Amino acid sequence: MSADEKADVVIIGAGPVGLFAVFQLGLYDIHCHLIDSLDRPGGQCAEFYADKPIYDVPGYPSILAQELIDRLLEQVSPFKPQFSFGQQVVDVEPIADQGFRVSTHKGQVIDTKFVVIAGGWGPIWPQDQPPGDSAKPDPTSDWGVALHDGSVVADTEKFETSLPGIFAIGDACMYPGKVRLLLSGFHEAALMAQAVRRLLQPPKRETQLYTSSSSKLQKKLGVIE
Amino acid sequence: MSADEKADVVIIGAGPVGLFAVFQLGLYDIHCHLIDSLDRPGGQCAEFYADKPIYDVPGYPSILAQELIDRLLEQVSPFKPQFSFGQQVVDVEPIADQGFRVSTHKGQVIDTKFVVIAGGWGPIWPQDQPPGDSAKPDPTSDWGVALHDGSVVADTEKFETSLPGIFAIGDACMYPGKVRLLLSGFHEAALMAQAVRRLLQPPKRETQLYTSSSSKLQKKLGVIE
Numbered sequence: 001m002s003a004d005e006k007a008d009v010v011i012i013g014a015g016p017v018g019l020f021a022v023f024q025l026g027l028y029d030i031h032c033h034l035i036d037s038l039d040r041p042g043g044q045c046a047e048f049y050a051d052k053p054i055y056d057v058p059g060y061p062s063i064l065a066q067e068l069i070d071r072l073l074e075q076v077s078p079f080k081p082q083f084s085f086g087q088q089v090v091d092v093e094p095i096a097d098q099g100f101r102v103s104t105h106k107g108q109v110i111d112t113k114f115v116v117i118a119g120g121w122g123p124i125w126p127q128d129q130p131p132g133d134s135a136k137p138d139p140t141s142d143w144g145v146a147l148h149d150g151s152v153v154a155d156t157e158k159f160e161t162s163l164p165g166i167f168a169i170g171d172a173c174m175y176p177g178k179v180r181l182l183l184s185g186f187h188e189a190a191l192m193a194q195a196v197r198r199l200l201q202p203p204k205r206e207t208q209l210y211t212s213s214s215s216k217l218q219k220k221l222g223v224i225e
Numbered sequence: 226m227s228a229d230e231k232a233d234v235v236i237i238g239a240g241p242v243g244l245f246a247v248f249q250l251g252l253y254d255i256h257c258h259l260i261d262s263l264d265r266p267g268g269q270c271a272e273f274y275a276d277k278p279i280y281d282v283p284g285y286p287s288i289l290a291q292e293l294i295d296r297l298l299e300q301v302s303p304f305k306p307q308f309s310f311g312q313q314v315v316d317v318e319p320i321a322d323q324g325f326r327v328s329t330h331k332g333q334v335i336d337t338k339f340v341v342i343a344g345g346w347g348p349i350w351p352q353d354q355p356p357g358d359s360a361k362p363d364p365t366s367d368w369g370v371a372l373h374d375g376s377v378v379a380d381t382e383k384f385e386t387s388l389p390g391i392f393a394i395g396d397a398c399m400y401p402g403k404v405r406l407l408l409s410g411f412h413e414a415a416l417m418a419q420a421v422r423r424l425l426q427p428p429k430r431e432t433q434l435y436t437s438s439s440s441k442l443q444k445k446l447g448v449i450e
Contacts, residue, residue, distance in 0.1 A: 020283050027281075055436035055446050056252075057284055058245050058411040059293050061300040062448065065437070068284050075286040156381035157402035177382035177416045179433060186283040187412035191402045208404060211280035212290070221280050223287065 003101060003111035007033035007082065009196060010102045010112040012089050013119035015043020017170030017185030019072040021118055024193035026079030027209075027217055030200060033082040033110055035089055035102070042069040043119045044171075058183055068182075078222045084108055092143045092166070099165060114196050117145075117152055117161070119170040119185070148174045158195035159188045167192045228326060228336035232258035232307065234421060235327045235337040237314050238344035240268020242395030242410030244297040246343055249418035251304030252434075252442055255425060258307040258335055260314055260327070267294040268344045269396075283408055293407075303447045309333055317368040317391070324390060339421050342370075342377055342386070344395040344410070373399050383420035384413045392417045 009025055011018045014036035022032045038047055042065075050066040057063055087104035092115055095101055099113040117140070146153045146162035151174035154161055161168050169188035171180045178184070211217050218224045234250055236243045239261035247257045263272055267290075275291040282288055312329035317340055320326050324338040342365070371378045371387035376399035379386055386393050394413035396405045403409070436442050443449045 016283075023281070023283075049437060052437055053448070055300075055443070055448065056248070058241075058248075058408070059282055059288065059296045059300070060284065061296065063284065071284045071286065075280075075284070156400075175381075177419070179415060179419055181412075181415055181435075183283070183408070183411045183415055186408045187406075190404060190406055190408055194402070194404055212274060212277055218280070223278070223280065 003109045005033065005082070005108075005110045007031060007110055007112045008200065009033070009114045009116055010035065010100070010110055011081075011116045011118050012036075012102075013043060013117065013170065013172070014038070014041040014083060014085070015119035015170065016045055016068060016072055016182055017189055018043070018116070018118035019069070019076055020186050021116055021169060021189040021193065022076040022079055022081045023072075024190045025196060026076065026081075027211070027220060028193065028197040028201065029220070030193070030196060031081070032079070033084065033112070035084045035087055035104060035108075035110075037086065037088045039085045041073060041083065041085075042066070045069055054182070056181065056183070078220060084110075090139065094163075094165075113165070113200065115166045116192060117166065117168040117172050118189070119172060151178075154188070157191065159192040160195060167196070228334045230258065230307070230333075230335045232256060232335055232337045233425065234258070234339045234341055235260065235325070235335055236306075236341045236343050237261075237327075238268060238342065238395065238397070239263070239266040239308060239310070240344035240395065241270055241293060241297055241407055242414055243268070243341070243343035244294070244301055245411050246341055246394060246414040246418065247301040247304055247306045248297075249415045250421060251301065251306075252436070252445060253418065253422040253426065254445070255418070255421060256306070257304070258309065258337070260309045260312055260329060260333075260335075262311065262313045264310045266298060266308065266310075267291070270294050279407070281406065281408070303445060309335075315364065319388075319390075338390070338425065340391045341417060342391065342393040342397050343414070344397060376403075379413070382416065384417040385420060392420070 008030045009032045011032050011034045014034040045065040053062045087106050090105045091103040093101045100115050102110045144163050152168035154168040154173040156175050159167050159169050170185035233255045234257045236259045239259040270290040278287045312331050315330045316328040318326045325340050327335045369388050377393035379393040379398040381400050384392050384394050395410035
């Protein structure tokens with residue numbers, strides 16, 4: 001069987017943290033395909049509290065969850081991510097030296113170099129066994145990633161799981177000190193992106209570029225010609 | 226000699242990360258006093274690129290540095306931080322079992338339970354030896370905090386330095402994977418605040434409150450009565 005599609009990175013979960021991962025990876029020309037069980041981007045933010053204000057997003061004294069999602073979608077738009085909505089990931093199978101084959105419950109198959117588990121559990125619970133079902137199986141245990149109290153264990157340098165090439169960011173991941181805040185998910189996405197960037201494109205020199213000063217990054221964002 | 230003032234936490238540096246630390250600590254009724262060598266809040270953001278856009282603040286496709294500072298000031302305003310501008314910290318001296326005595330080059334003395342080194346180096350370089358002077362002394366080495374390549378080593382669970390009770394967040398701190406991004410500083414501030422909160426107020430139960438759902442936090446923010 002051959003894959004329907006290829007991607008540099010498959011992100012499981014299209015909530016705010018998954019979306020921001022697209023931005024961070026996009027800065028380094030790394031293309032993402034997001035899969036979510038919902039029928040639209042936004043994850044829990046859009047599903048459970050779209051019209052509720054959030055007060056602890058840095059720089060926003062108050063922002064409605066849906067507005068945050070809309071702004072994140074605008075922020076990632078230069079990087080044109082692919083989306084597969086209404087699908088759960090049912091299998092992540094290593095391909096020797098080539099990454100992973102990701103399969104959804106609707107039969108979509110994507111070959112990818114890296115997998116990022118982003119956000120909550122929605123995207124990876126089989127549709128007939130929703131979260132809250134005490135007998136729920138754990139798909140990630142089949143993929144071989146180590147868990148702690150039902151969350152995916154990640155390191156704090158690269159946010160990589162126990163399985164090299166699979167990363168975990170946002171509410172799904174766990175490490176000492178972890179707090180389930182959006183702002184932590186954004187940081188986790190940024191450090192994951194640096195790690196993936198180094199794996200894909202070993203840097204000639206270790207210069208960190210900044211969006212506020214790098215014309216190279218600003219061209220990618222379309223804010224300068 | 227007695228201290229002029231007392232504070233729960235002295236934050237050295239009133240840039241965006243120091244300001245956001247006020248917010249995170251304020252949620253738990255922890256009061257902050259910020260010291261900065263500049264004459265206004267904002268740190269490097271306000272000093273060097275106030276009118277420049279930043280593109281990688283999550284949820285802001287573009288924001289001017291000064292606008293970000295203004296919004297952070299609005300976000301922390303419910304917590305009424307104290308500010309000491311135009312002052313460098315010249316000494317941080319442990320007080321047995323009581324925290325630290327912080328002294329500035331103008332002779333201000335503040336006793337505090339915890340110290341947070343936030344942001345860049347401006348606030349702690351003696352005025353007559355600015356950063357870039359190759360013969361510059363390192364004030365933090367006198368305070369006993371471990372350094373790596375000139376940055377303050379912090380753990381990734383509490384962002385505490387080698388000296389218990391002194392924390393480091395933002396551009397001044399270093400740990401494996403560290404990238405000098407504002408969004409990482411915000412995460413570091415949040416986890417530091419959780420650590421300080423636990424040290425000051427051992428929780429009866431380990432329930433994490435969220436600004437979007439907790440009426441207790443919303444009352445502190447003044448968004449509900």
